[in-house]
Amino acid sequence: MKIFIDIGHPAHVHYFKNFIKIMNEKGARFFITARDKDVTHYLLNYYNIEFYSRGKGRKGYLGKLIYIFEADYKILKYAKQFKPDLFLSFGSAYAAHVSKILGKPHIAFDDTDHAKYEHMMYVPFTDYIHTPEVYLKNFGKKHFRFKGIMELSYLHPNYFIHELSIEETGKKNIIIRIVKWEASHDFGYKRDNYKGLVNFIKDISSEYRVLISSEGEPPEILRKYYYNIKPEKLHSYLKNAVLYIGESGTIANECALLGTINILVNPIAKFVGVHQYLYKNGLQEYYDNFEYAIPRVYSLMKEIEKKRKEVESRSKLFISNHEDITQYMINTIHKVLFKGV
Structure with missing residues (x-):
């Protein structure tokens, strides 16, 4: 063959x-x-x-x-x-x-x-x-x-091995992903100005560690928060994270399967069946831009442990049914x- x-x-x-x-x-x-x-x-x-x-x-x-x-x-x-x-x-x-x-x-x-x-x-x-x-x-x-969903080809329990302890990745990480918006299916869309995101980062940085991952060079306004997570370790970092907020739909889907609270900031998400499905299963939320998403993040932070347990439970059920x-x-x-x- x-x-x-x-x-x-x-x-x-x-x-x-x-x-x-x-x-x-x-x-x-x-x-x-x-x-x-x-x-x-x-x-x-x-x-x-x-x-x-x-x-x-x-x-x-x-x-x-x-x-x-x-x-x-x-x-x-x-x-x-x-x-x-x-x-x-x-x-x-x-x-x-x-x-x-x-x-x-x-x-x-x-x-x-x-x-x-x-x-x-x-x-x-x-x-x-x-x-x-x-x-x-x-x-x-x-x-x-x-x-x-496609991410079950590698995050299904038959394959995924969680290699890093929470002590190795950090206990209170919030991971943010920025994309280039240069794919063929991204035509007509462009990067956010990220001012609201920067204010949010400054507001929480005394309690949480913010790790920004970027497709290509991160925008100047976010460069000081950039953190180079090794690609093969990303899923362990996502698994241990307090929260993911970002523009990558794939990473948001990965978080849904890993039991991590995730906010997808992407104006295309509402047109995609998988994101709609994960939303209906209580595993993902999505917003058109950071201006709309940040208030919801603040709300989640008030009950983060309760929400985390809820998403972990829903994730296990979702995997078992697919x-x-x-x-x-x-x-x-x-x-x-x-x-x-």
């Missing part, structure tokens, strides 16, 4: 790392290409996953259009040499295009309902699309739904290769 995986984001490393490990042990062979984005290559190296870089990508609509041809060419060249049985990705247009050229199936996972540009680029060329059952779009006969997504991937691959779909 020969599987070609294209990875475009650090989160995708986590989505597929356990699948790769298990399938390697079963004798599968992999060829992996990865964009040089943020800590993607760092994580692949950390988990000893061999890969080939397809470059950093480009910015803007025109740049992204040019990059499609560049990445397609690289992946086609590699795939012709490797001769895969199938392609697997998280909504990769490049894997989709090359799979169609070579006449091989492409299995795509997706949870980003609002990603119109990405959908236009990969959906027509993809054979099977797998999403959470709460995904808001419908791709027709090629669309399959699983009971769970699928192991890595095992779902394994089952899916076998069905496709052995014509069970």
